[in-house]
Amino acid sequence: MSLSQLSSRVWRDGEVVAESIPLDTLSNELADNHTLSWYDLTDPDHEDIDTLAEELNLDFHTVEDAQAPGERPKVTRYPDHLFLTTYAATIGETDDPNSRLIVSQVSVWVFAHGVISVHRDDLPEITEVLNRLDANPDLVSNGPMGVVHAILDVLVDGHFDTAQHFDDVVEQVEDQLFDDSIDTQKVQKRVYRLRKELVQFRRIVLPMREIVSTISRPSREAVAVPRVLEPYFNDLYDHSMRVSEWSDSLRDLVATIFETNLSIQDAKLNAVMKKLAGWAAIIAVPTLITGWFGQNIPFLGDGRPLGLWISVGLIVVSSVVLYLVFRKEDWI
Structure with a gap:
């Protein structure tokens, strides 16, 4: 199996025992009751995903979701594993006049003794996940849900940064509304772009709270959140709720700015x-x-x-x- 990029790590009792493990050993690592493995695949092709699905007997629905772009963020439980799809969101300087929001789909399979994550883009968030796992051995010492928490926590923090950027831009647009020296058409284009970006952003952050809630819910399946990690996921759920509410308030504020701009033009x-x-x-x-x-x-x-x-x-x-x-x- 040839992959564009593969990062892997194996822990035993919270300590790193191996890194850069080839994917050929995936089945053996996942079957080892004494270790925890994480394999992160960047930009795999369809053949790579199909081979992975055949080797681990993955449900074909999850394979389709991992390959199809634009899937809705969600989480699904299976008897022997858990599958979730979510998104990283950042603001980039692009040539697109309609949106500068960059979203990257992340698909994750969670087994009893290992985690497999797949994404198309080279995400700097993955390095941050590893740093957090190194800084907090309690996460990996309590099973694969610790790795899942670190992944989701980093993504939600990225959502916070994106929401803060939107908030700053909204304040700038508010100041421009009553500035006669600013080109009115420029303000209108900026408000229109903000509205499109926020709509796209809300589609990502709103389902996140549902994902965290479903994962945190007690389950009799093989993959469940251990009691010691429940406070971590409760805090994560609170953060996802705050981002969701923030995005709602920003959307309402942008709608108000849009209406105010029209009222100012009518008054002029x-x-x-x-x-x-x-x-x-x-x-x-x-x-x-x-x-x-x-x-x-x-x-x-x-x-x-x-x-x-x-x-x-x-x-x-x-x-x-x-x-x-x-x-x-x-x-x-």
Whole structure:
């Protein structure tokens, strides 16, 4: 079996006893009651997954879920193992004008004495998982669920960082709403992108609490959370709930910003229309006076310079009066 990248580690009584173990020994390691193994596969092809499924007699549904992109985050229990699909989420500088959210699918099979994780992208989170397992031997000394907790905990922490980024961007957009020097179209594009990113982000973080809750639930199957690790998963569930609630509040806030932006644009349009109406009224008065004095009938000053000065005086006085009135009412 040729893989793009394989990382593996074996523990005995919480201590690392082997690293970089070839995948050919997977069946033997998983059958060893005295060790705990973790195999992490990066970007395997279909042949690799199929060979893995045949060697471990994996359910074909889990194989399809691991290979298909865009699967919904979920967890499924089987008599001899547990399967879960979740996502890592980070913000990257991409050329996509609609979204900068980078999501990476992670599929995990959990057996009584080992864990197998599969993902398409090279995730820096895996290194962080190993660091946490090294810093907390209690996790690996209590079975495969310790490794599962470390994986999920790192992913949820990444969700926290992503939510914090969204929160900072939302604050920046709020400041730009009332800044007349900022291009309105730029603000609208930024709000639209935020809405798309948050929708995608919520699809990832909302099912996470269900995943943690299902894993933590007591079970008679071969793979279950030991009592000593229950506080760890309870804390993880609390963190997943906080991210979920944070994403909901951010979505509502972005929707409010979108509506506020539309209201500001409507208010600016009303102000422009009000000014145009004021100036139109001022211009209409001279038109009325000149039209009146242009009639072919005798009037005061007709045919004499006095008539010109009377019309000019009426135009100036009426225009100034209307201007002052409209200015006082803040129409112009």
